[in-house]
Amino acid sequence: MSTTLDAGHVPAPRELTTNPRTSDKIFRGVVTGFGMTALLILTLIGLFLSIRGIQTIHMQGFGFLTRSNWEVVQTDAGTTYNLGVGAMLLGTVLISIIALVIGVPLSVALALFLTFYAPARIKTFLVSVVDLMAAFPSVLYGLWGFFVLMPLATYWGKLLFKYLNWIPIFDAPQYFFERSPFIAGVVLAIMIIPIVTSVAREVFAQTPLDRIQAAYALGATKWGVIKTVVFPFGNSGLIGGAMLGLGRAFGETVAVYSVLNIVFKVNIHILYGSGGNVASMIIQKWGESTGGETTALLAAGFILFLLTLLVNLGANFIVRNTLKSGK
Amino acid sequence: MTDLAYDTVKPIKPWKATGKERITTAISLLLALVLAGVAVKTTGLSGKLGYALSFIIFSTLFQIVVSVRKFGRKALGDSIATSLVYTGATLTFAPVVSILFITLKNGIAGLRWNLFTTDMFNASFLDPIGNGGLLHALLGTVTLILIAMVISVPMGIMTALYLTEIRGKGSNLIQFVVQAMSGVPSVVAGLFIFTSVILLTPLKASATAGGLALTVLMIPTVTRTAQEVLLLVPADLREAGLAMGATQWKTVATIVVPAARNGLITATILGVARIAGETAPLIFTIGGADKLNLNPFKDYTSAMPFYVWKGLTLGTPESIQRAWTGILILLILVLSLFTVARTLGGRRMK
Amino acid sequence: MTTDNNTPENSAEKNEGAEMTTQVASSSLANISQAHNLGKRTPGTQALGAGLEARGVHAWFGKHHALANVSLDFSAGTVTALIGPSGCGKSTFIRTLNRMHEFIPSAAMAGEVLLDGKDVYAPGTDVTKIRLQIGMVFQKPNPFPSMTIGENVLSGLKLAQLKVENKDDLLEECLVRAGLWKEVKDRLGAHAGGLSGGQQQRLCIARSLAVKPKVLLMDEPCSALDPGSTLRIEDTINELSSSMTIIIVTHNMQQAARVSDYTAFFLSEGGPGQMIEVAPTSEIFSRPQDKRTENYVSGRFG
Numbered sequence: 012m013s014t015t016l017d018a019g020h021v022p023a024p025r026e027l028t029t030n031p032r033t034s035d036k037i038f039r040g041v042v043t044g045f046g047m048t049a050l051l052i053l054t055l056i057g058l059f060l061s062i063r064g065i066q067t068i069h070m071q072g073f074g075f076l077t078r079s080n081w082e083v084v085q086t087d088a089g090t091t092y093n094l095g096v097g098a099m100l101l102g103t104v105l106i107s108i109i110a111l112v113i114g115v116p117l118s119v120a121l122a123l124f125l126t127f128y129a130p131a132r133i134k135t136f137l138v139s140v141v142d143l144m145a146a147f148p149s150v151l152y153g154l155w156g157f158f159v160l161m162p163l164a165t166y167w168g169k170l171l172f173k174y175l176n177w178i179p180i181f182d183a184p185q186y187f188f189e190r191s192p193f194i195a196g197v198v199l200a201i202m203i204i205p206i207v208t209s210v211a212r213e214v215f216a217q218t219p220l221d222r223i224q225a226a227y228a229l230g231a232t233k234w235g236v237i238k239t240v241v242f243p244f245g246n247s248g249l250i251g252g253a254m255l256g257l258g259r260a261f262g263e264t265v266a267v268y269s270v271l272n273i274v275f276k277v278n279i280h281i282l283y284g285s286g287g288n289v290a291s292m293i294i295q296k297w298g299e300s301t302g303g304e305t306t307a308l309l310a311a312g313f314i315l316f317l318l319t320l321l322v323n324l325g326a327n328f329i330v331r332n333t334l335k336s337g338k
Numbered sequence: 339m340t341d342l343a344y345d346t347v348k349p350i351k352p353w354k355a356t357g358k359e360r361i362t363t364a365i366s367l368l369l370a371l372v373l374a375g376v377a378v379k380t381t382g383l384s385g386k387l388g389y390a391l392s393f394i395i396f397s398t399l400f401q402i403v404v405s406v407r408k409f410g411r412k413a414l415g416d417s418i419a420t421s422l423v424y425t426g427a428t429l430t431f432a433p434v435v436s437i438l439f440i441t442l443k444n445g446i447a448g449l450r451w452n453l454f455t456t457d458m459f460n461a462s463f464l465d466p467i468g469n470g471g472l473l474h475a476l477l478g479t480v481t482l483i484l485i486a487m488v489i490s491v492p493m494g495i496m497t498a499l500y501l502t503e504i505r506g507k508g509s510n511l512i513q514f515v516v517q518a519m520s521g522v523p524s525v526v527a528g529l530f531i532f533t534s535v536i537l538l539t540p541l542k543a544s545a546t547a548g549g550l551a552l553t554v555l556m557i558p559t560v561t562r563t564a565q566e567v568l569l570l571v572p573a574d575l576r577e578a579g580l581a582m583g584a585t586q587w588k589t590v591a592t593i594v595v596p597a598a599r600n601g602l603i604t605a606t607i608l609g610v611a612r613i614a615g616e617t618a619p620l621i622f623t624i625g626g627a628d629k630l631n632l633n634p635f636k637d638y639t640s641a642m643p644f645y646v647w648k649g650l651t652l653g654t655p656e657s658i659q660r661a662w663t664g665i666l667i668l669l670i671l672v673l674s675l676f677t678v679a680r681t682l683g684g685r686r687m688k
Numbered sequence: 689m690t691t692d693n694n695t696p697e698n699s700a701e702k703n704e705g706a707e708m709t710t711q712v713a714s715s716s717l718a719n720i721s722q723a724h725n726l727g728k729r730t731p732g733t734q735a736l737g738a739g740l741e742a743r744g745v746h747a748w749f750g751k752h753h754a755l756a757n758v759s760l761d762f763s764a765g766t767v768t769a770l771i772g773p774s775g776c777g778k779s780t781f782i783r784t785l786n787r788m789h790e791f792i793p794s795a796a797m798a799g800e801v802l803l804d805g806k807d808v809y810a811p812g813t814d815v816t817k818i819r820l821q822i823g824m825v826f827q828k829p830n831p832f833p834s835m836t837i838g839e840n841v842l843s844g845l846k847l848a849q850l851k852v853e854n855k856d857d858l859l860e861e862c863l864v865r866a867g868l869w870k871e872v873k874d875r876l877g878a879h880a881g882g883l884s885g886g887q888q889q890r891l892c893i894a895r896s897l898a899v900k901p902k903v904l905l906m907d908e909p910c911s912a913l914d915p916g917s918t919l920r921i922e923d924t925i926n927e928l929s930s931s932m933t934i935i936i937v938t939h940n941m942q943q944a945a946r947v948s949d950y951t952a953f954f955l956s957e958g959g960p961g962q963m964i965e966v967a968p969t970s971e972i973f974s975r976p977q978d979k980r981t982e983n984y985v986s987g988r989f990g
Contacts, residue, residue, distance in 0.1 A: 034587045038586060038590070039506075039586070042496050043508075045496030046501070046506075046512050047508065050508075050515045052519065053519055053522075055534065056526065056527075056554070059533045060533065117429055121427045123423050124427035128424070128427075143434070146612070147437065148616070148665070148672065150615065150650070151669060153650060154662065155436070157650070158440070158658075159437075160433075166385070201430075208430075219830075221828055224830070225826065227788065228823065228826075229847050229848065229895065229899060230844065230848040231848065233416060233420070235415075238415075239832065239843065239846070263523070290525045294618060309533050315526055316523070319526075320518055324514070324518055324521075347744075347799075350796060351796050352811070356811050
């Protein structure tokens with residue numbers, strides 16, 4: 012063998028050139044083009060709504076985000092607007108947190124039941140039922156929430172007030188418990204159960220079987236296995252699932268509108284019938300809005316868009332990382 | 339080695355609960371029911387809530403007593419957890435049962451033949467349900483779905499093909515974008531179409547505008563489901579096609595897509611089920627007509643969820659009856675779509 | 689099936705009587721095995737570990753009959769190797785011993801497994817107690833990654849809610865017995881994921897020792913390890929064999945020869961897996977009784 016190659020000489024990698032046929036070039040071009048439209052649509056949503064956002068900030072200042080009044084005054088000199096979504100933003104977050112506090116434990120219990128407790132025969136059926144819950148139209152949740160849940164939840168609210176009113180958030184300035192943030196939170200809790208449950212189920216199902224078996228072989232009970240193996244593996248995935256639920260809760264519109272008394276005033280007494288919600292406020296004010304008020308409503312939509320975008324991307328990031336680590 | 343006959347040996351599952359254990363469970367649940375009744379009678383607890391609460395407490399207590407007596411102290415945490423899991427699961431199914439029951443009960447009460455033959459042009463929502471109908475809403479929903487389908491099915495499947503077949507430099511970004519899109523609130527989709535299409539183009543509030551708003555919501559569902567089924571097509575099928583000298587285009591068109599056909603139909607149906615019941619985006623985009631309008635490009639139209647919404651917000655007994663009946667019909671539509679998707683999807687898995 | 693009079697309440701006294709009656713009833717294969725085992729029980733080992741006896745054990749997965757009529761008596765303080773080609777039911781068999789078999793939803797079984805004379809499948813048996821007494825080491829090392837080395841060793845105590853006087857002593861004792869103490873004594877607080885594969889497997893052994901099992905099942909414990917680690921695990925097995933009953937499934941016949949007192953040969957000939965022959969290890973490898981065993985140990989198949 013010739014040894015004239017000096018040690019430092021490494022041959023340059025050959026460039027692999029493929030020259031796809033014309034039909035393939037067209038195919039790839041067309042499919043890529045379609046793939047990019049999703050990006051285009053999302054950009055356009057952001058662009059069009061952000062224009063309205065900028066206009067509104069220009070008109071109302073940054074106080075639009077913090078103020079809690081919504082006044083349109085017609086005078087001879089023209090229309091003056093005094094608009095702010097502070098109470099609505101706070102209300103959205105408040106209701107969504109109530110939804111998480113109620114919905115996430117139930118979803119985790121349901122996911123545990125479906126993964127570790129339910130007999131195989133009824134499991135498939137129950138999983139379909141949970142998926143079906145996700146397919147219920149939100150106006151159905153609104154109808155049911157208004158006529159069936161609200162009377163019940165109002166009673167629960169009164170009970171909470173009776174026994175827990177020494178905790179500030181369970182207090183109420185007046186004896187009025189219908190259409191409260193609490194009730195809206197209960198409706199939202201039911202609505203986010205399917206998504207949180209399905210993420211939780213996916214995460215639980217990814218728990219490495221050998222760790223589960225190791226725990227059982229050490230004499231663990233089922234709960235012992237869940238506590239020492241399943242939860243430590245899945246907790247960040249559960250957080251991601253809860254965040255996905257939060258994103259849903261932020262954007263839910265007609266169901267919340269049906270059961271919430273929208274008042275432009277900051278209220279942290281969750282049992283008291285006065286609340287805020289950006290999405291519901293938009294459809295409430297939409298009908299008779301004109302000019303600057305419409306622009307402001309579109310701006311509110313932009314804020315909602317940004318909020319859900321942020322939460323969803325964070326959630327998807329966390330869930331994907333968890334599922335990857337299980338493989 | 340066939341000289342040993344094992345026919346006499348029966349497989350058993352000694353780990354399953356025995357008859358005695360099942361009877362114990364049944365008795366303790368029954369006892370908890372009775373005791374809950376007693377508790378409601380004798381203590382401050384009252385109503386269905388009090389009954390449910392005391393039942394949960396009593397049944398949990400019995401469960402704890404039975405298992406701790408048998409297995410010792412470490413069964414305590416396990417039996418509490420078991421009770422909580424069962425309670426939680428039951429609580430989550432309670433609303434589903436309640437919703438289906440109440441919708442069926444209230445909806446059937448208003449079912450009339452005239453609902454399917456007329457619109458509301460000559461009737462008012464406040465009239466008894468025998469007047470007028472929801473034909474305009476039903477056909478409006480069909481139109482909206484068709485428009486959304488025509489756009490989002492090709493777009494969704496193409497985007498999925500981009501993610502699974504081309505895997506170009508932008509794949510990660512597009513994956514990211516599709517996820518972000520699936521989280522866009524429906525109200526935002528409506529506002530977007532309003533501020534772009536309705537304000538800036540000659541197209542005013544109409545079925546097409548509504549269909550476009552629904553498209554925004556449908557694309558991510560179709561894309562994600564289509565992507566899942568395309569990933570299930572074995573890689574060697576693709577390689578087999580390419581190795582025979584076929585172009586990628588031919589391979590995808592003649593091998594990959596046909597192999598995933600059922601799954602792609604499922605993706606379409608799930609997408610339709612996702613948007614069929616959407617209300618919020620329509621409030622900004624379809625105008626809300628009471629008259630049947632079959633021209634998708636011009637004039638206001640209606641839709642089933644919009645009809646229900648209108649009935650609910652008007653708030654009179656007659657209009658609410660219309661809402662219940664409307665939602666029953668819409669629910670049947672969504673349920674059938676869902677069942678078809680499940681059946682097709684289930685077959686795909688085998 | 690034989691009537692079961694070995695309920696936990698009355699088993700201790702009736703233990704011997706039960707053994708006598710079923711010996712007669714069990715199959716010819718079982719008689720061979722018992723004859724061998726009874727003959728070779730070395731004095732002084734009876735007190736250590738616990739005897740484990742399988743009687744007419746069958747296993748099914750759904751309709752699939754995976755294992756048929758295995759009767760084996762593992763005397764206290766012995767090491768038994770289970771050998772045989774893949775798919776012969778050895779792993780299924782040891783999973784019936786500590787009731788891990790039942791985790792597969794379609795699983796079913798028949799027969800009895802007696803731990804110190806008590807049927808582990810008797811109604812009302814606390815299965816977690818059974819698994820505490822019959823420890824298990826798996827094919828792939830599976831320490832709990834969220835716990836430190838120390839926490840891993842003591843995790844069994846936490847899971848079974850056992851109280852110990854001096855945790856540090858127990859921790860050291862288990863790690864010493866598993867042959868890992870010297871390597872990890874300075875980093876007990878480190879996470880277990882940082883250990884090498886062989887160290888992780890010895891950690892898993894230490895973990896199963898902490899709950900003081902009487903029997904240790906090892907399901908191909910070295911198949912995922914390099915030769916050096918394999919030798920260390922074998923040393924550990926030799927150390928442990930003085931104090932407990934060990935049953936090890938292995939594909940490696942040299943390993944069986946190195947570590948075990950008895951060897952049982954399993955085989956499936958199209959139908960369910962069966963135990964073909966059991967004998968002291970030296971005899972299995974030098975003068976097997978069955979032609980099929982001879983073919984296997986001489987490397988003609990498998």
